[in-house]
Amino acid sequence: xxxxxxxxxxxxxxxxxxxxxxxxxxxxxxxxxxxxxxxxxxxxxxxxxxxxxxxxxxxxxxxxxxxxxxxxxxxxxxxxxxxxxxxxxxxxxxxxxxxxxxxxxxxxxxxxxxxxxxxxxxxxxxxxxxxxxxxxxxxxxxxxxxxxxxxxx
Amino acid sequence: xxxxxxxxxxxxxxxxxxxxxxxxxxxxxxxxxxxxxxxxxxxxxxxxxxxxxxxxxxxxxxxxxxxxxxxxxxxxxxxxxxxxxxxxxxxxxxxxxxxxxxxxxxxxxxxxxxxxxxxxxxxxxxxxxxxxxxxxxxxxxxxxxxxxxxxxx
Amino acid sequence: xxxxxxxxxxxxxxxxxxxxxxxxxxxxxxxxxxxxxxxxxxxxxxxxxxxxxxxxxxxxxxxxxxxxxxxxxxxxxxxxxxxxxxxxxxxxxxxxxxxxxxxxxxxxxxxxxxxxxxxxxxxxxxxxxxxxxxxxxxxxxxxxxxxxxxxxx
Numbered sequence: 001x002x003x004x005x006x007x008x009x010x011x012x013x014x015x016x017x018x019x020x021x022x023x024x025x026x027x028x029x030x031x032x033x034x035x036x037x038x039x040x041x042x043x044x045x046x047x048x049x050x051x052x053x054x055x056x057x058x059x060x061x062x063x064x065x066x067x068x069x070x071x072x073x074x075x076x077x078x079x080x081x082x083x084x085x086x087x088x089x090x091x092x093x094x095x096x097x098x099x100x101x102x103x104x105x106x107x108x109x110x111x112x113x114x115x116x117x118x119x120x121x122x123x124x125x126x127x128x129x130x131x132x133x134x135x136x137x138x139x140x141x142x143x144x145x146x147x148x149x150x151x152x153x
Numbered sequence: 154x155x156x157x158x159x160x161x162x163x164x165x166x167x168x169x170x171x172x173x174x175x176x177x178x179x180x181x182x183x184x185x186x187x188x189x190x191x192x193x194x195x196x197x198x199x200x201x202x203x204x205x206x207x208x209x210x211x212x213x214x215x216x217x218x219x220x221x222x223x224x225x226x227x228x229x230x231x232x233x234x235x236x237x238x239x240x241x242x243x244x245x246x247x248x249x250x251x252x253x254x255x256x257x258x259x260x261x262x263x264x265x266x267x268x269x270x271x272x273x274x275x276x277x278x279x280x281x282x283x284x285x286x287x288x289x290x291x292x293x294x295x296x297x298x299x300x301x302x303x304x305x306x
Numbered sequence: 307x308x309x310x311x312x313x314x315x316x317x318x319x320x321x322x323x324x325x326x327x328x329x330x331x332x333x334x335x336x337x338x339x340x341x342x343x344x345x346x347x348x349x350x351x352x353x354x355x356x357x358x359x360x361x362x363x364x365x366x367x368x369x370x371x372x373x374x375x376x377x378x379x380x381x382x383x384x385x386x387x388x389x390x391x392x393x394x395x396x397x398x399x400x401x402x403x404x405x406x407x408x409x410x411x412x413x414x415x416x417x418x419x420x421x422x423x424x425x426x427x428x429x430x431x432x433x434x435x436x437x438x439x440x441x442x443x444x445x446x447x448x449x450x451x452x453x454x455x456x457x458x459x
Binding site for chain 1: 173269270
């Protein structure tokens with residue numbers, strides 16, 4: 001009855017891409033929050049770039065990305081037991097004519113410590129990704145640039 | 154193999170509409186948070202209604218909506234430098250036989266100040282929108298009613 | 307032009323399922339947060355299992371689920387007036403060959419009290435659901451297991 005699916009601004013393929021990106025990010029974030037550094041790095045392309053803050057050089061390639069994740073965690077939390085949860089929101093997905101996807105979203109991190117039900121909300125950030133597909137159609141992050149709000153003034 | 158797409162409760166067009174609404178809100182919120190008042194107002198219909206709280210009259214039309222956004226920001230933050238991020242969640246989209254979309258979602262606002270990584274979580278609210286399409290199929294907000302939780306008792 | 311919809315990792319039916327699950331959770335959560343205990347319980351299968359914490363036995367069947375919701379609320383808040391809002395994020399949906407859907411997501415709860423605009427963020431948790439369809443194709447929760455982060459060490 002409705003004709004949304006065939007209207008110019010509601011293409012069925014945007015829906016497919018949007019759902020795929022959401023599912024991809026859910027899986028990627030789980031690896032990040034579990035500190036599965038190598039598996040998280042493997043969600044980037046081999047030459048992937050990860051820039052978690054504009055105040056430091058980006059990590060380039062999977063080995064650097066995995067190392068950067070471990071180093072950042074050790075620097076922030078030492079050996080403290082914490083559960084980190086990254087949340088993404090207000091996701092915009094823009095498929096490009098070049099076959100790449102550009103995304104823009106907000107993120108925040110909830111940090112929970114043992115027995116304390118109230119997590120600490122850590123940086124609110126803006127994230128910009130470039131995603132590409134491998135030969136099977138699966139998504140990989142080619143480039144991620146994170147701008148924490150408190151460093152954006 | 155699966156037949157979800159053809160089942161009554163999982164129409165392919167719901168997916169298209171749902172993704173389109175998410176993308177629309179991501180763009181709209183970015184304009185809101187950047188205080189691009191005129192561009193934010195332009196995401197409403199020309200006779201759009203924006204009611205950010207039940208305790209004050211709604212803004213009607215784009216000029217009033219833009220002015221209301223600026224006034225609210227000045228009242229709350231003066232000239233303090235802040236980054237505001239609106240987050241939407243638990244989005245329900247109901248396409249109507251009249252061609253309009255009715256949505257219902259939660260919202261919260263994260264407010265970050267320079268150099269402080271911990272944002273303040275400002276009101277938790279419930280939002281109800283009526284969305285319509287322009288001639289090209291693009292979405293516009295016809296009506297938005299926000300009920301902040303702390304004023305809902 | 308783009309061919310995403312037909313690529314192996316971006317099936318159109320994943321999009322349909324993903325949107326349906328999001329819409330379902332939005333409605334289910336609204337019932338939960340409104341303390342409509344019987345209606346919330348009716349979003350589970352008749353033999354549904356709800357395990358809100360690993361430290362207590364799960365509720366089994368709709369009557370137990372409704373009773374558990376009421377008891378948990380009374381235990382936590384007594385007769386205090388609060389608005390609770392459950393937020394879900396980083397949703398992964400995995401359709402199974404058995405016709406069931408397995409989901410994995412993060413949750414948090416925002417608790418607002420009268421006149422205080424700043425909600426308290428209550429537990430951050432990880433949730434795993436098994437969803438099934440009724441004869442009409444509508445979703446029901448067959449099983450939900452919640453692991454609050456602060457109890458996960």
